[in-house]
Amino acid sequence: MPFLARLVTALAIGAFMTTAAGYAADVSPTITVGTQEVGLTAGYMLSHQLTDGHTTRQHGVAFMPSWMMTITDSVGDGWYRGQISIGAEMVYIQFQEPYLTHGLGFTPKIKYTFVALNRIRPYAEFAGGPFWTDLAGKIPEASGELNFVLTAGAGVSYFMTERTAINVGYRFHHISNGGTSSPNLGLNASLPFVGFSFFF
Amino acid sequence: MSQGVSQLLIAGVFAMSIGLGTGCSHQIELTSLTNSALPASVVVPSDARMPVLLETIRVTHNGSSIAPPAILERQVLGAIEATRLFSQHYQSGYTQPPKDQARITMRLSIDNLVEPHAGQAAWHGFLIGASMFTLAPFLSLNYDYGAHMSLEIERWDGQTRQYTATSNGSAHYKLFGANPEVIEQLKGQVTEASLSSLLDQMIQDSTFYLASHEQSPGNSIRTVSIGIRHSSPRAIPISQPASDAPAR
Numbered sequence: 355m356p357f358l359a360r361l362v363t364a365l366a367i368g369a370f371m372t373t374a375a376g377y378a379a380d381v382s383p384t385i386t387v388g389t390q391e392v393g394l395t396a397g398y399m400l401s402h403q404l405t406d407g408h409t410t411r412q413h414g415v416a417f418m419p420s421w422m423m424t425i426t427d428s429v430g431d432g433w434y435r436g437q438i439s440i441g442a443e444m445v446y447i448q449f450q451e452p453y454l455t456h457g458l459g460f461t462p463k464i465k466y467t468f469v470a471l472n473r474i475r476p477y478a479e480f481a482g483g484p485f486w487t488d489l490a491g492k493i494p495e496a497s498g499e500l501n502f503v504l505t506a507g508a509g510v511s512y513f514m515t516e517r518t519a520i521n522v523g524y525r526f527h528h529i530s531n532g533g534t535s536s537p538n539l540g541l542n543a544s545l546p547f548v549g550f551s552f553f554f
Numbered sequence: 555m556s557q558g559v560s561q562l563l564i565a566g567v568f569a570m571s572i573g574l575g576t577g578c579s580h581q582i583e584l585t586s587l588t589n590s591a592l593p594a595s596v597v598v599p600s601d602a603r604m605p606v607l608l609e610t611i612r613v614t615h616n617g618s619s620i621a622p623p624a625i626l627e628r629q630v631l632g633a634i635e636a637t638r639l640f641s642q643h644y645q646s647g648y649t650q651p652p653k654d655q656a657r658i659t660m661r662l663s664i665d666n667l668v669e670p671h672a673g674q675a676a677w678h679g680f681l682i683g684a685s686m687f688t689l690a691p692f693l694s695l696n697y698d699y700g701a702h703m704s705l706e707i708e709r710w711d712g713q714t715r716q717y718t719a720t721s722n723g724s725a726h727y728k729l730f731g732a733n734p735e736v737i738e739q740l741k742g743q744v745t746e747a748s749l750s751s752l753l754d755q756m757i758q759d760s761t762f763y764l765a766s767h768e769q770s771p772g773n774s775i776r777t778v779s780i781g782i783r784h785s786s787p788r789a790i791p792i793s794q795p796a797s798d799a800p801a802r
Contacts, residue, residue: 386734386737387670387732387734389734427670427672439679462683483686
């Protein structure tokens, strides 16, 4: 936890400083077809035991560098007007409980960003892909090291400048092996996160 | 065994090169141009030319009025100036011609139609993501853009002429070839095609815009050749920042 506290504090201070600078200018982000986004997101995984069979309380920090490409102009009208982007994300999780273990995954990702509020842009995202972890095999919910991760979540981007944004949000994480080995109860978790993005 | 691995590696590198090459490709095509007149070139007496005032440029985007981008105004005025059909060029909001001076007044209206194929892009994006990007070289994303221009020209004596031109274009690109510049180039080329067509029609009508000219006995007439100066094939992106625009 001290590591997480340091990380969150650093991100919060950085965000505050850059936000203050951002207020000075009238920010109107222009994200068009072909605009790319690179970002880094960090969060802390908090487990959920959805059934009686789930006993493991896996916790740990997660880092998710990502790349996205905007593939549509604004679609829709009114409050739901938004843009679609697709891309990919690396997921690294350091499980600190119940054992110090690691997980690494690659997930293609699709995101819908609501653009009606100009510099404040809520979004919904969905990602899924292969995930390797050495936690599996040491807990009753998962066996083989090759797994799959599925995430769905929502967040808000706040554009500090026309090209940079800070992001805050929540994801639901599901890790399982897709029935490739037994047992396969899967691991479920909440993942609140903060991060930043750069658009070019 | 090692030969098999080498062959597999070579095939892998080859496939990856093909995939990246096609996955980054893009193509722009102008699909149609209505009212396209043949490029006109006429010789007119230079002192019969009149000043022109570009009074209004009205722009709509899928039916909604928008403020005309400054670079579009400059592109239009520059294209008119390049024809050499008029003696002086004025634009509303800038230096105006004297009130008592006879002049030609232009009013241009541009209706842009944009079809970004958002549904198709979303579906293809989903398929590309679900295939771990292996389908990226094979699934195209499309963007259509059309411009309908209507130019009304009023002579100093109140007579008017109207010209119209429509052009459409499409950009086809793969995911890794998507780039804001591709779309801007498409818009620039479509706008350029419509504008050229309008000005060609106007030049074919050039005598309408000239003051009556009588040759004084013994004096030779100074003439000027008017016509469209077609720009380079690489069109100017119409929403490019002013500082980036090439000098005319």
